[in-house]
Amino acid sequence: MALQDVCGFLETLDDISPCTYQPNEMGYMWRTPLEFDRDSAFHFLSPPQQCSRKNRAPTLFSSTFSSLSPHQQPFQLSHGTTTLGFIFQDGVIAAADTRASCKGLICCPISQKIMPIHSHLVVNTSGSGADCMLWERILTREMRLYQLRHRKRLSVNGAAKLLSMMLHPFKGTNVCVAATLCGWDGEETQKTIQSCMEISDVKEAVEQDSNGSAISDESAQGSVKMASVNEQDEISKDTQALNPTVSDQNTKNVLSTFGGRSGPRVCYVCSDGLQLKGEIISVGSGSPYAYAVLDDGWRWGMTVDEAVALAREAVFRATHWDAYSGNNVDLFHITAHGWRRRDREDLKEEYYREREREKKKIKEREKERQKKEGDKLVEGEGDI
Amino acid sequence: MMISAQAYGGNGKVKEYHYTGPVEHKFSPYAFNGGTVLAVAGEDFALVASDTRLSEGYSIHSRDSPKCYKLTDTTVIGCSGFHGDCLTLTKIIEARLKMYKHSNNKSMTSGAIAAMLSTILYGRRFFPYYVYNIIGGLDEEGRGAVYSFDPVGSYQRDTYKAGGSASAMLQPLLDNQIGFKNMENVEQLPLSQEKAVQLVKDVFISAAERDVYTGDALKICIITKEGVREEIVPLRKD
Numbered sequence: 001m002a003l004q005d006v007c008g009f010l011e012t013l014d015d016i017s018p019c020t021y022q023p024n025e026m027g028y029m030w031r032t033p034l035e036f037d038r039d040s041a042f043h044f045l046s047p048p049q050q051c052s053r054k055n056r057a058p059t060l061f062s063s064t065f066s067s068l069s070p071h072q073q074p075f076q077l078s079h080g081t082t083t084l085g086f087i088f089q090d091g092v093i094a095a096a097d098t099r100a101s102c103k104g105l106i107c108c109p110i111s112q113k114i115m116p117i118h119s120h121l122v123v124n125t126s127g128s129g130a131d132c133m134l135w136e137r138i139l140t141r142e143m144r145l146y147q148l149r150h151r152k153r154l155s156v157n158g159a160a161k162l163l164s165m166m167l168h169p170f171k172g173t174n175v176c177v178a179a180t181l182c183g184w185d186g187e188e189t190q191k192t193i194q195s196c197m198e199i200s201d202v203k204e205a206v207e208q209d210s211n212g213s214a215i216s217d218e219s220a221q222g223s224v225k226m227a228s229v230n231e232q233d234e235i236s237k238d239t240q241a242l243n244p245t246v247s248d249q250n251t252k253n254v255l256s257t258f259g260g261r262s263g264p265r266v267c268y269v270c271s272d273g274l275q276l277k278g279e280i281i282s283v284g285s286g287s288p289y290a291y292a293v294l295d296d297g298w299r300w301g302m303t304v305d306e307a308v309a310l311a312r313e314a315v316f317r318a319t320h321w322d323a324y325s326g327n328n329v330d331l332f333h334i335t336a337h338g339w340r341r342r343d344r345e346d347l348k349e350e351y352y353r354e355r356e357r358e359k360k361k362i363k364e365r366e367k368e369r370q371k372k373e374g375d376k377l378v379e380g381e382g383d384i
Numbered sequence: 385m386m387i388s389a390q391a392y393g394g395n396g397k398v399k400e401y402h403y404t405g406p407v408e409h410k411f412s413p414y415a416f417n418g419g420t421v422l423a424v425a426g427e428d429f430a431l432v433a434s435d436t437r438l439s440e441g442y443s444i445h446s447r448d449s450p451k452c453y454k455l456t457d458t459t460v461i462g463c464s465g466f467h468g469d470c471l472t473l474t475k476i477i478e479a480r481l482k483m484y485k486h487s488n489n490k491s492m493t494s495g496a497i498a499a500m501l502s503t504i505l506y507g508r509r510f511f512p513y514y515v516y517n518i519i520g521g522l523d524e525e526g527r528g529a530v531y532s533f534d535p536v537g538s539y540q541r542d543t544y545k546a547g548g549s550a551s552a553m554l555q556p557l558l559d560n561q562i563g564f565k566n567m568e569n570v571e572q573l574p575l576s577q578e579k580a581v582q583l584v585k586d587v588f589i590s591a592a593e594r595d596v597y598t599g600d601a602l603k604i605c606i607i608t609k610e611g612v613r614e615e616i617v618p619l620r621k622d
Contacts, residue, residue, distance in 0.1 A: 108542075127534075130506060173510060
């Protein structure tokens with residue numbers, strides 16, 4: 001088709017697929033659209049190459065404009081964010097703001113930066129919006145294929161390596177993906193870890209009179225995806241109250257498995273090839289502010305409430321100081337049962353609550369000061 | 385060339401305010417042809433509206449070049465930016481729609497078209513289509529859906545979105561009128577079709593007042609389960 005030739009629609013297939021063309025019944029060497037999904041992870045995309053193509057007449061596109069530098073592009077891609085992820089004794093918390101900005105304009109105030117990959121893995125994305133969205137789709141597909149081929153889920157470290165290897169051909173181009181993979185490795189039938197779940201309303205540790213946000217129980221929904229493959233899945237839907245003796249046991253068990261095969265993990269992957277593992281990871285223009293709050297409050301032995309409050313506070317402070325972060329907070333909590341999503345919270349209300357609290361504090365300080373002055377006067381008279 | 389006396393400074397030399405030597409102009413494959421597109425999703429309808437002015441620099445190429453393209457009975461796409469890329473992109477989408485229809489024996493749904501467009505745009509990540517797309521249509525349940533894109537394929541589903549040259553002016557107005565943002569203690573009524581059409585007309589009239597690339601006429605495509613209906617409203621021509 002002439003249009004396909006001009007646009008190089010089938011050109012990209014030639015560059016990257018290692019397999020040879022099979023002539024179909026008609027004897028043609030064309031690849032039909034149905035064969036697109038077969039072999040390569042990037043059947044629609046290839047990194048820009050400078051090699052000349054002798055078997056095809058050079059089109060205007062391939063010879064001159066095989067890669068357009070960002071300076072020539074008349075538009076800017078979206079950047080600027082605060083995302084964070086940390087592990088603690090009861091799983092992983094992943095939190096992010098929801099602002100997508102493009103130079104000075106907010107393209108989208110309600111974008112979703114945390115995307116679930118499967119029932120036990122969630123990825124925080126930052127960098128260029130389109131790159132993150134499309135690479136997350138590619139990663140999801142590759143992980144699903146891995147699971148179908150090998151009958152077990154890829155670990156968080158394995159997923160990080162996979163993503164890093166897939167991004168490597170694009171090093172040096174302006175693909176910008178900074179992803180934090182947050183997940184739980186291991187089988188979810190471990191009984192020791194199961195009983196430390198609590199499904200209840202989460203109230204902020206700081207606020208007493210605010211609206212409590214309920215964690216919507218999507219772990220069952222998330223686990224159903226994997227149920228068909230892993231016959232040993234037992235999805236527990238019963239609500240279990242937190243048992244103090246059991247939780248002590250859990251801490252010991254999880255601590256002993258930390259560094260072993262299963263447990264909570266966070267991994268950072270960057271499009272320039274950097275891969276980091278750790279306990280606390282924060283990415284984006286607001287990350288310095290988030291790190292300050294997280295470093296102050298993080299302990300391995302935190303409860304779920306404390307961890308959620310810490311993550312929320314970190315994002316809130318970062319959105320306050322960073323111009324490119326703002327709007328709402330998304331929060332995910334991943335445990336051995338899967339991920340659960342906290343309702344998206346608008347930070348506008350939090351600013352007003354903060355101001356109310358400040359006003360109260362100022363009033364109380366005033367009262368105390370007056371009281372002290374009153375006491376001093378009384379004492380003074382007494383001495384004389 | 386006549387040089388007036390104002391060009392000479394106190395000591396008799398020509399005043400130079402800027403570099404006047406040779407300048408190298410590189411060929412740019414892109415041009416900006418202006419235009420604004422807007423889409424609104426309602427309970428059981430969707431609107432896609434665009435102006436019909438095609439401009440470049442200080443000239444107007446055409447006053448009758450609408451930017452809405454009908455894809456299926458339930459989906460309309462609005463493309464603004466570089467007109468050459470808009471034309472090619474819509475041809476590619478239409479070709480892919482036909483291929484899908486022939487191999488799957490059904491038309492593509494709005495959500496599927498959006499996902500496909502995302503991969504088409506990302507396929508040109510290193511030489512992008514300079515097009516700001518907005519898809520408006522009905523989803524499988526018959527509710528209105530709007531999908532907005534950036535030039536490289538990042539997309540998401542919205543209730544309303546403005547794109548193109550006047551987007552920065554129109555988006556805050558839509559945030560206020562349809563999203564009820566920045567309003568306290570207001571009753572949030574769902575948007576009816578008549579109110580939405582009237583709002584879109586008012587919004588474009590304001591855009592034509594302040595944006596030089598928007599004007600001439602407004603074309604609104606109203607998508608309901610009965611099909612796609614078009615309305616044309618004149619705008620400022622200056």
